[in-house]
Amino acid sequence: MRDHCPDARTQNHPVAYSRAEQVHIIMPADCNQYFRLFGGKLMEWVDIIAAVVARRHSGMEVTTASVDRLDFLAPAKLNDIVLILGRLVYVGHTSMMVCVDTYVEDSDCDAVTRTLVNRAYVTMVALNKDKKPVSVPCLLLETDEEKADYEIGKARREASRQAPH
Numbered sequence: 001m002r003d004h005c006p007d008a009r010t011q012n013h014p015v016a017y018s019r020a021e022q023v024h025i026i027m028p029a030d031c032n033q034y035f036r037l038f039g040g041k042l043m044e045w046v047d048i049i050a051a052v053v054a055r056r057h058s059g060m061e062v063t064t065a066s067v068d069r070l071d072f073l074a075p076a077k078l079n080d081i082v083l084i085l086g087r088l089v090y091v092g093h094t095s096m097m098v099c100v101d102t103y104v105e106d107s108d109c110d111a112v113t114r115t116l117v118n119r120a121y122v123t124m125v126a127l128n129k130d131k132k133p134v135s136v137p138c139l140l141l142e143t144d145e146e147k148a149d150y151e152i153g154k155a156r157r158e159a160s161r162q163a164p165h
């Protein structure tokens, strides 16, 4: 399905093509004075995973245009396992919106549980060799969840365009 593709671009990739994940154990150097994960460190990890997703999809160098927005829903603390998942939700002409979800993972003998601690939407722009924005492949939407994500991404993009800077 590529009916969302606004022009004659022929190349497209499914969401799964560019998905990325990172896993960390929170070390003392990652923490603030309360032995909780330092927010700036998480922002760095979020930015990196968004760049990896966007580079995989576009095959180009990318730059961060905006982060809309970072919601710290719960703390992550020293020695926690942190799982960061990035997936494309929306693609424009040269821009790509990546949803990055961060979980704290707990495990005992019986099960692994994941608690969402942060969600961020990062817009990356593909750049050519002259560092100018360049067209990227369309996004193939294969599941109902991906189609719903795409509508959310599109609405966020429209809202951010109308918001005063």
Ligand SMILES: CC(C)(COP(=O)(O)OP(=O)(O)OC[C@H]1O[C@@H](n2cnc3c(N)ncnc32)[C@H](O)[C@@H]1OP(=O)(O)O)[C@@H](O)C(=O)NCCC(=O)NCCS
Pocket: 063, 064, 065, 066, 091, 092, 093, 094, 095, 096, 123, 125, 133
């Ligand atoms: C992002 C950047 C490349 C856009 O360049 P530009 O010359 O303004 O290009 P355009 O106006 O043609 O915009 C290109 C795309 O970026 C999108 N865009 C630009 N600014 C944006 C913003 N603040 N938020 C979200 N998307 C943005 C546009 O909507 C457009 O998307 P589309 O092609 O999918 O429709 C440029 O502003 C830039 O280099 N910014 C600095 C990036 C940087 O240094 N990041 C690291 C920060 S530490």
